[in-house]
Amino acid sequence: MAEQPNHSDVVLSVRGLGKKYGPITVLTDVGFDVRRGEVLALLGENGAGKSTVSAIIAGLVRPTAGTMTWMGKPHAPLSPADALSAGVGLIHQEMRLLPDLSIAENVFVGRLPTRQGRIDRASINRRAEEQLRRLGLDVAPTTLVRDLKVAAQQQVEIAKALTLNARLLIFDEPTAALGGEETDLLFRRIEQLKAEGVSFIYISHRLDEIARIADRIAVLRDGQLVATHETAQIPVKVLVEEMVGRPLDRMFPTLDEAPGEVLLEVENISSPDGTFKDVSFSVRQGEVLGIAGIVGAGRTELVRAIAGADPISSGVVKIQGKPIGLHHPSDALDEGIVLVPEDRKGQGLILPQTIAENIAQTNYEQIAPSGWINPRNVNHFARSAISRFGIKGQAEQRVSQLSGGNQQKVVIAKCISRNPRVVILDEPTRGIDVGARAAIYDVVADLARRGMAVIVVSSDLDEVLGLAHRVMVLSRGINRGILERRDANRLAVMELATT
Known part of the structure; x- marks a missing residue:
């Protein structure tokens, strides 16, 4: 199910995207656009294909069908480095930090600045600290990642992406380990970047977040695009039913009201x-x-x-x-x-x-x-x-x-x-x-x-x-x-x- 382009500011266009692993089909004819300076929410149950779509766009996986364009040019990254060089960055749902390196070293790993042939630690510590402050994480950039709690490690992943100066950031469950205050800080940063023309694909199971941060919504189910919405102000019940393909009359079970001793x-x-x-x-x-x-x-x-x-x-x-x-x-x-x-x-x-x-x-x-x-x-x-x-x-x-x-x-x-x-x-x-x-x-x-x-x-x-x-x-x-x-x-x- 392909979305037809209807906006002059399209930066990423995905058409007919498909992916098979042997006889198993995980994506079929997926198509959508991402516009300049917007947040497109990509929703679906686990296994719906959201992470596979993101991995293809970010160069981790090669599609078996379909085409993509980025800034009007063909986009077929062979690796994450290819995607990054084009301006597309991905924050994974599962953190991929190096626990025995410092926060600053993780933020700049693979692109450590040097000075006179040596790593410029003063520079990476200063620049990492700037991003941490933006995210409200009051921790020294020299702290080892292994000494951080899960929520702080997630913020390091986000800080890492924000230093890439990417024009499209794909966030896969970025707030799963964050509290309300940290989430608010992240959303303010996203709004700032949107004003600078940065675009986002935002994957989250927290549907209340979607109404706050997204501009449009695309819904995947069983590897296919089943719905798109030109606004994020869609009733949760509607989105849930689109995601699961059936009415969901209740979320929480009835509790017995007479606990024992x-x-x-x-x-x-x-x-x-x-x-x-x-x-x-x-x-x-x-x-x-x-x-x-x-x-x-x-x-x-x-x-x-x-x-x-x-x-x-x-x-x-x-x-x-x-x-x-x-x-x-x-x-x-x-x-x-x-x-x-x-x-x-x-x-x-x-x-x-x-x-x-x-x-x-x-x-x-x-x-x-x-x-x-x-x-x-x-x-x-x-x-x-x-x-x-x-x-x-x-x-x-x-x-x-x-x-x-x-x-x-x-x-x-x-x-x-x-x-x-x-x-x-x-x-x-x-x-x-x-x-x-x-x-x-x-x-x-x-x-x-x-x-x-x-x-x-x-x-x-x-x-x-x-x-x-x-x-x-x-x-x-x-x-x-x-x-x-x-x-x-x-x-x-x-x-x-x-x-």
Whole structure:
């Protein structure tokens, strides 16, 4: 489905774009235009073809059909360097930074300026710092990337692109790890660049962002362009139905309103570095507790400590009234506490391994109680989890070949197959499309119905409000209050979060 050019300021024209990998077709006859100084939102579920289109435009992938023009000339980049030299830059959804290099070195890697035959570190540090300040990241440019949190690493990726002086920037989920303030700063920068004639292709699953930042919208489904809109002020319900190809009557499942006895108690726990201080709360059987707060509030650090991944300097964690010692993640696992981490690829999965191998990792006590691992038993166990959690993939398939939503389901399946008592999900739908989000939300509700105590940490406030029986709000590492479902709304949460 090709969009016909109707604007004299077209900078990128895509016509009849197609891509096959052997017998598998991932793109069919995709066509659209990008105009000078605009943001074109490219929407679709995971696997719809958005990343493939972006990769073709940016020179990472060669198409099997179709043509492109850039600034009126044929555009067929053979590599990312070709695209960059033409003025097209891509920020990947998955960060590709070098952890043992500094922020400045990452920003200018491959194009480090020199002076008298040596790297001009003063120059790269100064120029990197300028971009970091524009993005509101108050960190020294000499800081090693490995010492940054996920949100800060994402901002480094964005800073890297902004130094390229590209005329078309493709943003693939650039705000997935950013909070509201950081997102606002990025959007202001985009508006500045738009005024200078820079164009954007903007991919995001946060549909509220699209209405704020985009000028037009193109929707992909199953590798085909199914809709275009000349304005971004389109009802979310319309966009979601175009993306998934079916009516989506509801996003969040109905919660049971009668949680049981207190299962998890946290009493006055603090971290050694003061990231969180004297935090207390409880979670009942069958309850979903949401944890909200702006980036830097200490949410991830808090749940990692409860899961035994980070130390606790003071305070007590109890399971059914019994204090437990948490010195290692295995201690938490032994007590029935599991954590689905925010970085599924870096902390939750081994990408080259199969779905079966990943699911089996923490479940060998069930799969091979005698100590002898039978591949048949591993695959049988995995197929059961694949069916239960609706994973679109085969047991023998590598996890790296799955969409983000299905990868997240594998992490959840791996953890839940242990039959835990407490389940903690940190940013469970980050970078996942709306269709897959609804499936994850159903999983969360099902865990609560099975009597587990569920904790959900999310930067998406609508997600927290839609899923939780109660919402605890953190600000600067302090519990500012716990809101009952009937009292929890955006205003009430943000008032506490900004205290």
